[in-house]
Amino acid sequence: MQLHISANDGLPIYLQIVNQVKYLVASGRLKPGEELTPIRVLAERLLVNHNTVARAYRELEAAGVVEKRRTAGTYVSDQGSPLARRERIKILTERIDALLAEARQMGVAFDDLMKLMQQRGAALQTDRNEE
Amino acid sequence: MQLHISANDGLPIYLQIVNQVKYLVASGRLKPGEELTPIRVLAERLLVNHNTVARAYRELEAAGVVEKRRTAGTYVSDQGSPLARRERIKILTERIDALLAEARQMGVAFDDLMKLMQQRGAALQTDRNEE
DNA sequence: ATTGTTGTACTATTGTGCTAGTACAAGAAA
DNA sequence: TTTCTTGTACTAGCACAATAGTACAACAAT
Numbered sequence: 550m551q552l553h554i555s556a557n558d559g560l561p562i563y564l565q566i567v568n569q570v571k572y573l574v575a576s577g578r579l580k581p582g583e584e585l586t587p588i589r590v591l592a593e594r595l596l597v598n599h600n601t602v603a604r605a606y607r608e609l610e611a612a613g614v615v616e617k618r619r620t621a622g623t624y625v626s627d628q629g630s631p632l633a634r635r636e637r638i639k640i641l642t643e644r645i646d647a648l649l650a651e652a653r654q655m656g657v658a659f660d661d662l663m664k665l666m667q668q669r670g671a672a673l674q675t676d677r678n679e680e
Numbered sequence: 681m682q683l684h685i686s687a688n689d690g691l692p693i694y695l696q697i698v699n700q701v702k703y704l705v706a707s708g709r710l711k712p713g714e715e716l717t718p719i720r721v722l723a724e725r726l727l728v729n730h731n732t733v734a735r736a737y738r739e740l741e742a743a744g745v746v747e748k749r750r751t752a753g754t755y756v757s758d759q760g761s762p763l764a765r766r767e768r769i770k771i772l773t774e775r776i777d778a779l780l781a782e783a784r785q786m787g788v789a790f791d792d793l794m795k796l797m798q799q800r801g802a803a804l805q806t807d808r809n810e811e
Numbered sequence: 812a813t814t815g816t817t818g819t820a821c822t823a824t825t826g827t828g829c830t831a832g833t834a835c836a837a838g839a840a841a
Numbered sequence: 842t843t844t845c846t847t848g849t850a851c852t853a854g855c856a857c858a859a860t861a862g863t864a865c866a867a868c869a870a871t
Contacts, residue, residue, distance in 0.1 A: 561829060575785050588848065598831040603848070614785070620838040620847045628787075637786045641793065644782065645800045648775050654706045654745075655768045659801045662772065666797065669776045670790045692859060719818065729861040734818070751817040751868040 550579065550586045554595055562597055566605035567612075574614055574625055585615060585623040681710065681717045685726055693728055697736035698743075705745055705756055716746060716754040 550573070554565045573579040585591075588606060592599035606623050609615045617623045652662045681704065685696045704710040716722075719737060723730035737754050740746045748754045783793045 563829075571785050572781075575781075587846075589846085600832085600849090601830060604829085606848085612785075617848065618838095619849090620836085622847065637788055638796065641779075641783055641786070641788060641796060642800060644779050645797055646804075648772075648779060649797075649800055649804055650703070650706070651775065652772055653804075654702050655772070657768055657772060659805075663794070663797065663801075665769065665772060666776055666780075666794065669773060669780055670794075673777075673780055673784075674790075694859075718816075720816085731819095731862085732860060735859085737818085748818065750819090751866085753817065
């Protein structure tokens with residue numbers, strides 16, 4: 550499991566770990582059932598305290614990305630997310646509303662925003678294929 | 681100018697003020713050229729330190745929502761945002777990418793996300809008309 | 812000129828988030 | 842059983858963001 554953390558990304562270390570693991574899972578480089586690097590091992594490799602990694606893994610568990618088996622390690626969840634679809638939609642709706650509010654404040658029309666979304670969606674698709 | 685702040689919104693007071701003023705401007709309840717409640721007056725009404733309100737107004741000025749005339753007060757800017765369109769698009773693109781990443785992590789398909797956006801956009805439109 | 816109102820600057824305090832140190836509990840491996 | 846490895850709990854220190862207190866500067870109103 551290849552991770553890189555930078556001292557002052559602005560983003561706290563534990564979140565850098567969370568994001569990168571999420572990305573590895575989303576992109577399929579970490580597959581369901583696969584074991585993550587143990588907390589202490591990863592901590593030593595990244596030169597951070599093991600509690601910092603533990604916190605990252607705790608967040609990932611809360612997000613449903615991984616499952617922890619008490620004394621046996623941490624594994625990628627079978628399902629991408631255990632949240633009910635209703636819950637996921639609720640969270641995304643909040644994000645969307647915030648985005649719409651910001652766009653409106655900036656004077657960017659709704660239609661333009663949707664076009665931008667289409668573009669970015671297409672860009673992501675391209676990225677995935679290039680991997 | 682009607683504002684409400686709650687002690688533990690989780691969000692800091694100065695940001696609550698920023699958001700609410702932005703909303704008032706975006707929704708047209710505060711019009712360009714109109715004077716905002718002076719810092720001390722608003723501070724007294726909200727039972728917070730005037731520096732907290734000052735900070736909020738400073739953020740609003742940086743965002744281009746208001747203009748300050750040193751000793752004469754704070755006024756709603758003529759233009760909604762002074763940022764060049766290119767800049768605005770850049771900021772929105774970041775937000776969009778974050779949203780797309782989250783949706784992908786949650787296993788929500790791009791098309792579903794777009795549909796949700798359409799819904800929320802329509803909902804906002806309705807809200808505005810009902811005001 | 813005086814007074815009052817505007818926003819500003821600087822400093823101190825407080826609360827909280829991030830990280831780390833140490834000690835622990837539970838199961839796997841030998 | 843013993844040892845090693847897993848994640849966990851609790852505490853402390855540090856840094857920084859948020860808020861407040863006090864003093865100031867600039868202009869308007871009188």
